[in-house]
Amino acid sequence: MRRDLLKFLLFAVAILVAPLAFKGGYLMNVLVFAGINTMLAVALNLLLGYAGQISLGHAGFFGLGAYLSGILTATYGWNAWLAMPLAALAVGMLAGLIGFPILKLKGHYLAMATLGLGIIIYIVFNETVDLTGGPSGFSGIPNLAIGSLVFDNDLKNYYLIWAFTLAVVLFCLNLARSRVGRALRAVHDSEVAARVMGVNARILKVQVFALSAVISSLAGSLYAHTMTFVSPASFGFNFSVELLTMVVIGGLGSIYGSFLGAALLTLLPELLRGAQDYDILIYGGLLMVMVMFLPGGLVRGIPDLFRKLAGRGEGAGNA
């Protein structure tokens, strides 16, 4: 327990001092988005890694949070700090309602149903032109502010967003270790066995789906207030897949893994930009290599790899 807390504190300190290394260049801007992506990946990992339920529609929840916050503040003049939790609540309730029928499905069927959900949300963003501005997007969203402190530059946004992200990470770490976390893992391994042990698998799945949606919505709100602009293209199917990739690359069932996955997939394209036209090729190649050689994700794969290199590879497979 103590060691876990130490690990988290180290992580938090690393996040805190990271800006010193980047000195306000544009990478700061990328790190802001890495924070948002971490939050999303952690949320999706609760669902996918712990409860074993896939979702291809998380970009939709992310988008709903962003649009709700944006519309409430820019069109109706609400306070952003009020709009954000309200959006999260609404998205959570929606996810709960949809979760009941949808989570009865398993495997491919669940994937398809969540895919459909994501696409429906995307179409709504596109078609309700009067409300969302349609395909050309919605602008004029105010920055977040506490009193006279307006979060209008990358450094301020970095600390704002990472404060939220760290809170989410801490919350999810605790959740994963609690009774609920164990119940989730039990559902993942065998739903029937979990039921026999007295876990109400159905309710539990809906709850974690809703929780995951709430966190995604929160990330969406933060995104909207940071960018001050949203357009449907950012919340499409591609982004859902990108999130899924972050979780898988980072490591299923590991909160820190989600952070690694999100950080890597956000930063990698930027670092590869120097390779000009070949960046996509290298990026795809790297992803392929990682999935082939580190099937357990980075968080498990890297120590395994070291062990193998050190010639103690026997037990690596089931670590």
Added chain:
Amino acid sequence: MGLRCVSFLVAIVTTLSAGVAFAAAPIKIGGLFAVTGPAAFLGEPERNTAKMVVDEINKAGGVKGHKLELVVYDTSGDATKAVQLATKLVRDDHVAAIIGPSTTGESMAVIPVAEREKVPLISCSAGIKITEPVKKWVFKTAQNDTLAVGKIYEYLQRHKQSKVAILTVSDGFGASGREQLKAQARKYGITIVSDDTYGPKDTDMTAQLTKIRGSQAQAIICWGTNPGPAVIAKNARQLGIKTPLFMSHGVSSKKFIELAGDAAEGIKLPSGKVIVADLLPGSDHQKNPLLAFVKDYQRHYRAEGDHFGGHAWDAVMLLKNAIERGGDTRATIRDQLEKTHGFAGIGGVFSYSAQDHAGLNKDAFVLVEVKKRDWTIVK
């Protein structure tokens, strides 16, 4: 291996010394184009053209002794990426101005960055919201769709046709077109009798067209970019629809005729003058730059220069002019841009002012018709 190493070193040394040879410091221009992704048909010619123009300016000695240096990034049409890269251009590359992005969504996303960082931005996308209301640091070169709609409606009014059916694509371009088509109808005494949309990836529009066939429409106006409109042209022919078909400037390239084949015959559309450059009367101010652009692009890339490339051509040349007239910092370049008057470019004759950062009027468009697989100007 050793030989390769040596030649690599030699290459580095030559590049470095070449860099030193430039006496005056180069002026950096940032470019944000959607070279990959769904909007690649815009971004690729834009990037190519920007590179070509900058090369030519440098070969001719640069601007007031300064070479131009173009730093281009690919946004893949993603608004988040566009914002990150715009920040990169401003903070890490220290550019004097930015041209692009290619799509309206990206431009809208980048505008707060340009305004906050105080960098002149010349957008290459069409959306009217980009410069209306006017933003201090934001200009654009792509023609507003307002003007294109006006051109079609004017023609219909002249031919006493008042009932139209509109069929628009559900993306930024189509949505903006639809808004304008509806907004301007009354002014030209036109009633919209049918209003339908189609998805950007749809491959069959017979349902919508069948519905339109049942209406009293005297003309069908379709607003989209390839390949949708080509499908509509073909479907309309298959259904035997005789109602005249109008398209938007979004398809005014040879690609459309290639895609639609015989079904393109007789279709009319408003278009910038690039595709009919050789048919223009000698008195047209744009004729010379247009012909030069088309020829250059053909020579460099073995493809016909199009409007999209033209938007980048205009953006670079407008910057060049602004610098020549004395702009040497971000702020002075902006001020000089705003004073641009009567600059004959590819998209039209630009005159910016404090109230107008789009700078074009209806003369930027001509109405063209497809005849024998080529363009003709409708008189």
